Amino acid sequence: GQQVMQIPQYQHVQEGEDFTTYCNSSTTLSNIQWYKQRPGGHPVFLIQLVKSGEVKKQKRLTFQFGEAKKNSSLHITATQTTDVGTYFCGTGSSNTGKLIFGQGTTLQVKP
Amino acid sequence: DGGITQSPKYLFRKEGQNVTLSCEQNLNHDAMYWYRQDPGQGLRLIYYSQIVNDFQKGDIAEGYSVSREKKESFPLTVTSAQKNPTAFYLCASSDFGGSLEAFFGQGTRLTVV
Numbered sequence: 582g583q584q585v586m587q588i589p590q591y592q593h594v595q596e597g598e599d600f601t602t603y604c605n606s607s608t609t610l611s612n613i614q615w616y617k618q619r620p621g622g623h624p625v626f627l628i629q630l631v632k633s634g635e636v637k638k639q640k641r642l643t644f645q646f647g648e649a650k651k652n653s654s655l656h657i658t659a660t661q662t663t664d665v666g667t668y669f670c671g672t673g674s675s676n677t678g679k680l681i682f683g684q685g686t687t688l689q690v691k692p
Numbered sequence: 693d694g695g696i697t698q699s700p701k702y703l704f705r706k707e708g709q710n711v712t713l714s715c716e717q718n719l720n721h722d723a724m725y726w727y728r729q730d731p732g733q734g735l736r737l738i739y740y741s742q743i744v745n746d747f748q749k750g751d752i753a754e755g756y757s758v759s760r761e762k763k764e765s766f767p768l769t770v771t772s773a774q775k776n777p778t779a780f781y782l783c784a785s786s787d788f789g790g791s792l793e794a795f796f797g798q799g800t801r802l803t804v805v
Contacts (some may be wrong), residue, residue, distance in 0.1 A: 587734070589734060601715070612792065612797045614764070614794070616794075621721040622792075622797050622798075623782060623796040623797065623798055624735070624782070624784075624796050625796070626697070626794060626795070629791060629792070629793060650770070665768065669734065669735060671735075671794070673790065673794075674790035675788075677725045677748070678722075678740060678741075678742035678786075678788045679737070679740055679748070679750070680723075680725055680737070680784070680786065680792065680794055681737055681750075681751070682727070682734055682737075683734055684732065684733060684734035685735070687736045
């Protein structure tokens with residue numbers, strides 16, 4: 582079945598450094614979603630991308646959807662300690678309703 | 693407040709016992725989901741339902757069962773056939789046919805001893 586692979590699994594950065602997580606699929610995706618899960622919390626929706634080559638920004642966060650719609654990235658500029666958590670990419674089918682996620686990237690930020 | 697509620701937050705059971713995790717939503721969402729989260733393995737889909745009285749197996753359905761008798765409710769039963777049931781379980785709902793943005797409950801941490 583459809584899968585999305587996410588790398589890296591863990592990332593430790595110094596506060597102020599940039600961070601990027603990548604999401605890849607072997608098949609074309611109709612959409613890609615990004616979620617953040619704070620330690621001890623539950624995943625919270627950040628954004629959805631649906632168009633080829635789409636780029637969206639939310640303050641220090643930049644989300645991209647590849648031209649072939651098989652990969653996506655989340656980039657955080659100048660990380661802060663509040664960015665700590667696990668970031669998940671996911672993709673849903675509007676036909677079947679199935680919603681699957683990657684393994685997540687856990688970000689640690691050293692102050 | 694609109695949202696999705698899971699109960700209880702922590703649950704302990706003895707090995708060999710079935711246990712049912714509750715999930716209720718008042719968002720009027722058609723689709724509901726159950727995921728299992730283990731360290732380093734992300735969110736793995738157990739079961740999902742697009743509509744009342746219908747549900748489909750996800751990627752790791754063995755040892756689990758669900759029902760969808762009401763739009764608001766999607767309980768998950770962890771049966772004694774599940775080999776390694778200790779995990780963090782997350783329920784979610786989405787506006788199937790809409791944005792597909794998923795709203796998650798707070799999760800239930802199940803420990804089987």
